[in-house]
Amino acid sequence: MAPVLPVVLPLQPRIRLAQGLWLLSWLLALAGGLTLLCSGHLLVQLWHLGTFLAPSCPFPALPQTALAAGAMALGTGLGGAGASQASLDAARYPPWRGVLSPLLAAGTAAGGGLLALALGLTLVLPASLHQGLEEGLEAALAHYRDTEVPGHCQAKRLMDELQLRYHCCGRHGYKDWFGVQWVSNRYLDPSDQDVVDRIQSNVEGLYLIDGVPFSCCNPHSPRPCLQSQLSDPYAHPLFDPRQPNLNLWAQGCHEVLLGHLQGLSGTLGSMLAVTFLLQALVLLGLRYLQTALEGLGGVIDGEGETQGYLFPGGLRDTLKTAWLQGGTAHKPAPEEAPPEEEPPKDDLPEAM
Structure with a gap:
């Protein structure tokens, strides 16, 4: 099967891709840090105002989820910055070859999932503030x-x-x-x-x-x-x-409290949206850089053109291959049978 979304990357585009990824990764780390600050500030505000919010109100789940998403984005940004900088040096890149695949998997599954969940909560949970504050202030x-x-x-x-x-x-x-x-x-x-x-x-x-x-x-x-x-x-x-x-x-x-908390959640939602966009760009760029360098043996300034792609084949075939490879890796190898001994030859009578 043909690779999914292939891109031909000569020498100069490969170098520009690595340099651009280094900058985007630091921007992602900055956005992840700001997301941590915004979610932490909202969490502290809810801790102070918890008396006036009904215990059944689910709104506190928003800053808690955003806190985990910001931490994952910060880690992905720092890892992407290190990998993209190391890719420009053939001597420093080999240790990162084994790190990139887990980094891409964790950033896509855990980081992207948490960011998407937090963005969804910013659209849904602020509506629960109205009833939560009504009950809390009444009490x-x-x-x-x-x-x-x-x-x-x-x-x-x-x-x-x-x-x-x-x-x-x-x-x-x-x-x-x-x-x-x-x-x-x-x-x-x-x-x-x-x-x-x-x-x-x-x-x-x-x-x-x-x-x-x-x-x-x-x-x-x-x-x-x-x-x-x-x-x-x-x-x-x-x-x-x-x-x-x-x-x-x-x-x-x-x-007053409804406007205050909804304003904080709106600011946090904007930071989550920016972080989600930057994380998607960084993960895509890292994948193209990884596959391009794998075709050159990990040397970015290798001779000739190489091809970067998202998947080596169709997504279905890729998952099937990974599943089969995982099953083969866990299947015990059959023990080698000892060589059979040759049957003894009967002594032939000597010719007279």
């Missing part, structure tokens, strides 16, 4: 008052830090705090009639107020922050509760 608001409950002691501190750092309030706005009891029971006076009336008026026995925690206030505003009686139009005559002039963060944390 965070509900546990804000549980400062003495094991497992939720840090919920108040984490929610306050989130609202102050990301300039947000509530899940979708400051009115979300009106529907949860965010004041701890230890600060409620059971002898106060107003407290008793509010608890008894709620079906679930919660103490609900039309106020927000201090972390919802914008400290850069010149006006004093309004935290309580926000729905009473007569409590603050100089402020209209229907207008955004309460000096509170206008955006909800769901919108």
Whole structure:
């Protein structure tokens, strides 16, 4: 069978191919390193924001897969740079002849598979952030008052830090705090009639107020922050509760976190796409360089033209040959039978 996609490579094109592969390999190593940084940064962000993301959300699988794909791309780039540079020297290339085939196989199967999987996850998993943040933030608001409950002691501190750092309030706005009891029971006076009336008026026995925690206030505003009686139009005559002039963060944390995490995943997806393209070019170039040098006995400046190709025959025949060769290699060689002894010759009677 004829080789698949053959290319005739004279001396100068072979040298230019090796030099171009050296540059592309270093670009691939750089792209793999940047992919590692992007995926690591996203993983750290998810570690900090894990409290506000539902445990069932599959989004953390994206940076974990991208981290492995970036490591494989970095290794492929470094290996390709070493092989392409060694191919320009006939004395340095022989040790690489046995390394190129495993490098091409690992880069294609493991590296290409991980990059393709990570690219697919960047298209699918960001959609799960919406529901994951909805459930996580809802639980965070509900546990804000549980400062003495094991497992939720840090919920108040984490929610306050989130609202102050990301300039947000509530899940979708400051009115979300009106529907949860965010004041701890230890600060409620059971002898106060107003407290008793509010608890008894709620079906679930919660103490609900039309106020927000201090972390919802914008400290850069010149006006004093309004935290309580926000729905009473007569409590603050100089402020209209229907207008955004309460000096509170206008955006909800769901919108802010969704945009932040989707932006990071979009950046990571762009890096994965560039890395995937560079890895495909490097692997193709290494294959053509390998097959071209094999035809010259590993000497790049050998006399005459040589031919580079992807497969020596059709893909089906190549796989079949590799399978048969693997089976033959594992089949034990038959033991050699000892030579049969010649039967003794009868002594002939001597002629008289």
